[in-house]
Amino acid sequence: xxxxxxxxxxxxxxxxxxxxxxIKTAFCQDNAPVSIDGERYFSAFGEVVRETPELFTLQxxxxxxxxxxxxxxxxxxxxxxxxxxxxxxIGVIRDLKQSVVFNLRNVEIPLNGEIxxxxxxxxxxxxxxLVFSTYIKSEKADEIRIxxxxxxxxxxxxxxxxxxxDFAFQQFELTGELDEYGFYTRTVFADxxxxxxxxxxxxxxxxxxxxxxxxxxxxxxYIPEEFTRSCYEDANCSFANEYLYTNNLRRATAQLxxxxxxxxxxxxxxxxxxxxxxxxxxxxxxxxxxxNTQASAAGLEARFYYWSTSCNSGITNPxxxxxxxxxxxxxxxxxxxxxxxxxxxxxxxxLGWTTDAVSNYAELHSVHHPHEMLxxxxxxxxxTSPIYNCNGFSKTNFHYTFTLGGQTxxxxxGGIITNETGRVVGQLYGxxxxxxxxxCDYTSYHNMWGRFNVSYSNNNLQYW
Numbered sequence: 001x002x003x004x005x006x007x008x009x010x011x012x013x014x015x016x017x018x019x020x021x022x023i024k025t026a027f028c029q030d031n032a033p034v035s036i037d038g039e040r041y042f043s044a045f046g047e048v049v050r051e052t053p054e055l056f057t058l059q060x061x062x063x064x065x066x067x068x069x070x071x072x073x074x075x076x077x078x079x080x081x082x083x084x085x086x087x088x089x090i091g092v093i094r095d096l097k098q099s100v101v102f103n104l105r106n107v108e109i110p111l112n113g114e115i116x117x118x119x120x121x122x123x124x125x126x127x128x129x130l131v132f133s134t135y136i137k138s139e140k141a142d143e144i145r146i147x148x149x150x151x152x153x154x155x156x157x158x159x160x161x162x163x164x165x166d167f168a169f170q171q172f173e174l175t176g177e178l179d180e181y182g183f184y185t186r187t188v189f190a191d192x193x194x195x196x197x198x199x200x201x202x203x204x205x206x207x208x209x210x211x212x213x214x215x216x217x218x219x220x221x222y223i224p225e226e227f228t229r230s231c232y233e234d235a236n237c238s239f240a241n242e243y244l245y246t247n248n249l250r251r252a253t254a255q256l257x258x259x260x261x262x263x264x265x266x267x268x269x270x271x272x273x274x275x276x277x278x279x280x281x282x283x284x285x286x287x288x289x290x291x292n293t294q295a296s297a298a299g300l301e302a303r304f305y306y307w308s309t310s311c312n313s314g315i316t317n318p319x320x321x322x323x324x325x326x327x328x329x330x331x332x333x334x335x336x337x338x339x340x341x342x343x344x345x346x347x348x349x350x351l352g353w354t355t356d357a358v359s360n361y362a363e364l365h366s367v368h369h370p371h372e373m374l375x376x377x378x379x380x381x382x383x384t385s386p387i388y389n390c391n392g393f394s395k396t397n398f399h400y401t402f403t404l405g406g407q408t409x410x411x412x413x414g415g416i417i418t419n420e421t422g423r424v425v426g427q428l429y430g431x432x433x434x435x436x437x438x439x440c441d442y443t444s445y446h447n448m449w450g451r452f453n454v455s456y457s458n459n460n461l462q463y464w
Contacts, residue, residue, distance in 0.1 A: 032352040034273050034280075053160035053170045056131045056196060058121060059114055066120050068096045070138045073219060081219070084263055086430065087290050088371060088410035091218035091264035093147070100134050100212035102197070109204060119212075120195075130199040136215055137192035143218035145301070146185045146193060151210030152177045154203045161185060162194040173324060173343065181298035184216065184259070186324050216264050218257075220372075231440035233377045233406035235367050237311040240377035240406075243365045245422030249377075251349035253416065254284065254302035254323070255369035258291050265290065268368040269302065270416030271342075272424065273350035274464060280350060282342035283464065284326065286414030287427055287450065288333045297328040297340045304347040307375040316374060321346065330460040335397045336429045336450035338414075339461060351416060353424035355453040358399060360384040368415025368428065370408060378406030380417070380447060388446050390432035399426050399449040403442040417449050426452050 073081075073092070081089045100119035107117050109130065114123045120134030138144050146161075151174070153159065159174040161167070171185050185193075199208060233239050240246045252271040257264065269286030284302065291297065302323040309315045326340035358364070362382045367375050380401035389400070399417070408415070408428060415428045426449035431437075433445035455461050 032273065034350045034352070050170065050172070052168050053158065053162075053196075053198075055160075055162050055168065055194070056123065056125060056133070056198075058123060058133060062121065062133075062135045063116055065098075066116055066133075067135045068098065068100065068119065068137070070094055070097070070215065070217070072139045073217065077217075080263065084265065085410055087265045087267050087287075087413050089263045089265050090220070090257070090372060091141075091143070091216055093259055093262050093264060094138060094215050094217055096136070096213060096215065099149075100195075100210075102132055102211075103209040104199065104204070105207065105209070128201045130204070132197040132199070134195050134212070135192065136195065136212070138215050138217040139191060140219070141191040141217040142220040143187050143189050143216075144191060144193060145187055145216040146195065146212055147182055147214035147216070148174065148178060148185075149182045149211045149213040150178055151183075152207055153210070154206035154208055156200045156203050157206075157208060158198040159185075160196045160198065161188060162196065163188045163190040163192060165190075178210075179298075181295050183325070184299045184301070186322050187218075187257070187301060216259065218264060231407040232370065232373070234308055234312045235375035235377040236308050236313075237377075239379075240367075243377075243379070245418060246365065246367065246377060248349050248351065248422050249365065249367040249416065249418060250307055250375055251305070251347045252351045253367045253369075253375060254304045254346060255306045255372065255375075255411075256286060256290065256414065257301045257303070258296045259299040260291055260293075260296050266369070266372050266411045267291075267413045268411065268415035268428070270367075270424065270427070271304075271346050271350055272339075273352055280345070282323070282344070282346045283329070284340050284342055284346065285416060285424070285427055286338050286340070287429060288331050288336045288338045289429065290338065290414050292328075292331040292333075292338055294328045297326045297338075300324075300326045300340065300342075302326075302342060302346055306369065314374075329464055332455065332458075332460075334458065335426075335452075335454040337427060337452075337455040337461075339464060351418065351424050352422060353452055353456075354419065354421075355456050357453070358382045358419065358425050358451075362419060363404070364399075364401060364417050364419060364425065366406075366408070366412075366415050366417040366428065368408060368412035371411040373411070376406060376408075376412075378408055378447075379404040383446065386432070386446050388432045388434065390448065393429070393432065393448050397451055397454050398429065399451055400432065400446045401449065402446060405442075407439050408447060409439060424452055426450050
């Protein structure tokens with residue numbers, strides 16, 4: 001071995017070691033709140049580069065057997081949505097009338113042109129590419145998500161979604177074999193989607209197969225008029241910004257959409273820091289009564305930076321982030337918490353937390369998404385001797401608070417509450433109130449929050 005080569009190897013090892021230890025030091029975690037430099041964070045942990053996919057034009061329009069059309073919601077489906085309030089439902093999961101079931105090994109690959117097969121169209125683009133296309137529509141939906149119940153996607157195969165307003169998105173997670181929980185695609189903000197599966201030549205002999213069996217139908221009419229009342233506080237306004245750490249809360253808070261059974265529901269949640277000195281893992285805390293199974297966690301979609309462009313503008317921040325899917329880490333009804341690990345990075349802030357007791361009349365703060373609205377802020381006082389006390393929700397496991405300003409409501413559940421130093425002390429369960437009460441009359445009820453110190457010590461959060 002030459003001296004020059006030896007020196008090169010030593011230099012290379014030194015550079016790698018320096019990078020490793022610097023990253024480990026720079027990105028170590030504890031229970032303190034942490035803000036992350038976005039450019040360094042995403043580059044260090046491999047941000048997925050999302051290129052706009054190409055829509056391959058078919059030689060003719062879709063045939064009837066290549067289109068999967070569902071009617072407007074039935075009366076029964078509407079009644080179901082309206083009856084689900086804790087947490088609120090905003091949609092239903094609908095079965096396709098005829099599933100899309102595709103297996104490349106069972107299809108005669110065309111040498112040129114197109115063939116109708118498996119509930120879609122298989123097109124020979126050229127010698128190097130095949131494309132399978134299908135069209136799915138749920139009439140009058142404001143949003144839809146498509147469900148792959150099973151499948152195997154060899155490396156190189158791409159699944160692309162297309163819809164109105166030039167929407168085009170590669171669902172890069174669809175690589176390899178799906179697990180038992182299947183996969184929900186990201187939200188399409190329309191009532192239809194064209195799904196195209198692009199198959200390169202090297203995969204023509206591979207085991208490519210999948211089934212599309214369901215669609216989530218979201219209808220935004222289920223945001224009742226009362227949720228526009230003035231006692232909500234936009235998280236971008238001056239009242240919210242009186243709290244020093246509101247921006248931290250905003251950057252860590254997500255609006256959550258998730259399936260449970262045949263319904264599609266909404267809650268709130270927040271991203272937490274952890275004690276392990278490895279890397280920033282996107283742990284997210286929400287409520288157990290929102291969801292508590294891996295099936296729901298797998299179908300979770302979290303919307304970060306989902307706030308107004310300015311105080312009470314009502315205009316959605318165009319740079320919000322959708323995070324698709326998660327793994328259930330821990331959950332318990334005792335203090336009503338669920339902890340998941342998101343499949344992707346969420347916001348650029350990880351909230352700190354504390355297991356210290358919260359004193360009587362301590363001021364607390366929350367950012368949340370009432371009934372799928374853009375971020376709202378609320379301020380509270382902790383009451384160790386509450387006026388209203390609900391059976392089954394002991395003060396041992398729950399904080400009771402008096403609201404100083406800012407209403408919570410359905411969809412706020414799971415929203416994080418923090419103390420004067422910006423550390424998490426719990427997450428929202430709901431409201432304890434007498435028979436007659438008013439959400440805008442703060443003297444007529446208490447909010448109840450699952451205590452983080454109980455979740456930490458009794459329910460496995462200490463390990464994580």
